[in-house]
Amino acid sequence: MFAIITGYFLAIFGALLLAGGVWLVVLGGTLAYIGLGAGWLISGVLLILRRRAALGVYALLLILTLIWALFEVGLDRWALLPRYALFSLFGLWLLMPWIDAALRPDAHTLRSRGWLGARGALAVTVCLALVLGLVSLARDPFGIAGSLPTTASAETPDAATTPGADWAAYGGTGYGQRYSSLKQITAGNVHELKLAWTYHTGEKKTAPHDPTESTSEDTPLKIGDSLYLCTTHDRIVALNAATGKKLWEYDPHIKYGHDNQHLTCRGLGYHSATVPAPVAPSVLAANAPAPLATSAAPAAASTAAAPVTAQCAQRLVLATIDARLIEVDAKTGKPCMGFGHDGEVNLLTDMGKVKPGYYMETSPPAVTRKLIVVGASINDNNSVHNPSGVIRAFDVMTGTLAWHWDMGKPDPNAPLQPGETYTPNTPPAWPPLSVDEKLGMVYVPLGNVSPDQLDIRRSPATEKYGSAIVALSLADGHLVWYFQAVHHDHWDRDNPAQPTLVDLTIHGTTEPALVQPTKQGDVYVLNRRTGKPILPVTE
Numbered sequence: 165m166f167a168i169i170t171g172y173f174l175a176i177f178g179a180l181l182l183a184g185g186v187w188l189v190v191l192g193g194t195l196a197y198i199g200l201g202a203g204w205l206i207s208g209v210l211l212i213l214r215r216r217a218a219l220g221v222y223a224l225l226l227i228l229t230l231i232w233a234l235f236e237v238g239l240d241r242w243a244l245l246p247r248y249a250l251f252s253l254f255g256l257w258l259l260m261p262w263i264d265a266a267l268r269p270d271a272h273t274l275r276s277r278g279w280l281g282a283r284g285a286l287a288v289t290v291c292l293a294l295v296l297g298l299v300s301l302a303r304d305p306f307g308i309a310g311s312l313p314t315t316a317s318a319e320t321p322d323a324a325t326t327p328g329a330d331w332a333a334y335g336g337t338g339y340g341q342r343y344s345s346l347k348q349i350t351a352g353n354v355h356e357l358k359l360a361w362t363y364h365t366g367e368k369k370t371a372p373h374d375p376t377e378s379t380s381e382d383t384p385l386k387i388g389d390s391l392y393l394c395t396t397h398d399r400i401v402a403l404n405a406a407t408g409k410k411l412w413e414y415d416p417h418i419k420y421g422h423d424n425q426h427l428t429c430r431g432l433g434y435h436s437a438t439v440p441a442p443v444a445p446s447v448l449a450a451n452a453p454a455p456l457a458t459s460a461a462p463a464a465a466s467t468a469a470a471p472v473t474a475q476c477a478q479r480l481v482l483a484t485i486d487a488r489l490i491e492v493d494a495k496t497g498k499p500c501m502g503f504g505h506d507g508e509v510n511l512l513t514d515m516g517k518v519k520p521g522y523y524m525e526t527s528p529p530a531v532t533r534k535l536i537v538v539g540a541s542i543n544d545n546n547s548v549h550n551p552s553g554v555i556r557a558f559d560v561m562t563g564t565l566a567w568h569w570d571m572g573k574p575d576p577n578a579p580l581q582p583g584e585t586y587t588p589n590t591p592p593a594w595p596p597l598s599v600d601e602k603l604g605m606v607y608v609p610l611g612n613v614s615p616d617q618l619d620i621r622r623s624p625a626t627e628k629y630g631s632a633i634v635a636l637s638l639a640d641g642h643l644v645w646y647f648q649a650v651h652h653d654h655w656d657r658d659n660p661a662q663p664t665l666v667d668l669t670i671h672g673t674t675e676p677a678l679v680q681p682t683k684q685g686d687v688y689v690l691n692r693r694t695g696k697p698i699l700p701v702t703e
Contacts, residue, residue, distance in 0.1 A: 227292070241301050334430065339600070377425060388405075392494065427485060479494055522542060523541075525541065526541045533560075535557045539555055571591075592610070606638055607678060609659035645694060666679060
């Protein structure tokens with residue numbers, strides 16, 4: 165019975181694989197799947213006829229599969245194992261005694277039972293597949309030995325974009341360089357570091373309410389003599405940076421449950437009313453795209469710092485798991501009452517009908533002199549009806565909506581009409597964003613739509629912007645450029661990291677660059693003014 169059922173499965177699967185192989189050849193692909201499909205089909209028919217020759221045919225099929233896989237991808241385990249692992253598992257199944265017991269000997273078979281002949285050949289081939297897999301797991305064909313320079317680099321980062329004693333943003337600054345210019349700790353004395361203090365947040369899963377993915381991923385901010393962190397449940401804690409003593413705590417009392425896929429806070433935003441405006445270098449105006457010329461005027465006009473008030477001269481910005489944007493005074497932890505409604509903005513406004521837990525903020529917002537820019541995360545792979553991936557900017561002082569970029573609309577920046585909502589099922593941006601206020605742009609690493617592997621019923625906007633890096637004008641949110649890293653992404657290879665903004669010297673010329681690491685293992689280096697690749701990109 166098992167042999168006959170297995171035979172029908174192999175025959176049906178082989179016929180489908182054979183048909184797909186023919187289609188692949190028509191499209192210009194490999195001939196290999198025609199042979200694989202034919203081998204499965206023949207093995208299946210022989211099993212249905214209860215012929216032991218099925219095992220010999222399958223052994224030949226498996227050995228040819230191993231040769232083909234090795235020839236095509238070598239010992240790269242990530243590409244090698246998917247090519248033959250399923251075939252090997254079925255070969256192991258065919259060696260089970262309940263399969264062998266149902267098979268009749270063939271005229272040329274040396275023994276009617278036992279390990280000689282076809283069954284032995286299949287056993288040897290399955291063992292060979294196992295050994296090949298173990299060998300590939302022990303090797304790293306892509307390992308590249310690296311080294312650190314013994315002396316400091318001669319190239320000094322721009323002081324205006326490099327954090328010194330303070331760490332006021334997730335990536336150090338809006339440039340996301342994660343670089344500190346401090347020099348007290350060196351390679352020569354780092355071994356002398358000792359624990360100064362420890363602070364316990366008291367966070368733990370409060371079952372049965374917390375979702376499975378409850379993680380602590382916070383990058384604390386350090387401003388002056390204070391350290392600011394956010395906890396898994398979105399509490400803000402201020403500590404004395406020297407002693408670790410808690411100064412104050414703010415609890416937003418988030419609403420969450422098992423419908424939330426994630427429960428995490430990656431960090432906070434920070435704004436100081438005393439920070440002067442960046443001055444845009446005149447050289448950046450040359451050769452700039454037309455949209456940038458339009459957006460430069462409003463940015464350059466506001467050169468004065470915002471008025472300083474006693475309360476909230478320095479403010480922390482929290483984007484919560486239950487889709488709220490909250491500002492508190494960095495000195496006291498009290499809500500900034502002039503921001504939104506009693507210190508908070510509801511990010512579900514104009515989003516339409518959203519299931520609880522299906523739209524959330526897990527990354528810190530991008531904070532500029534005048535704006536807070538946010539993307540969002542969604543409850544991934546649970547529905548085909550998902551919230552919008554709209555990008556929004558809010559006034560940092562009042563919380564009023566400054567602009568939005570809704571990629572699903574004919575005019576992505578047009579104000580919503582009464583009763584209108586943002587376009588659902590568009591790619592969201594869940595990692596932190598990067599900002600270049602000199603160029604007047606915010607850089608958005610977009611993801612793919614959910615469900616990740618379902619690549620049907622996708623809109624033109626999704627096909628255009630899914631898994632892309634997008635540059636938007638800080639002045640009004642209009643699109644300056646975009647670069648798509650993965651076309652028609654149904655592998656969940658969305659952009660998972662904040663872009664890093666650096667200035668590169670190439671052939672004696674300084675180019676403003678954007679560096680974007682990706683899930684597919686590629687790193688893209690683009691001109692952040694135009695979006696054009698600086699390093700070549702081969703499709």
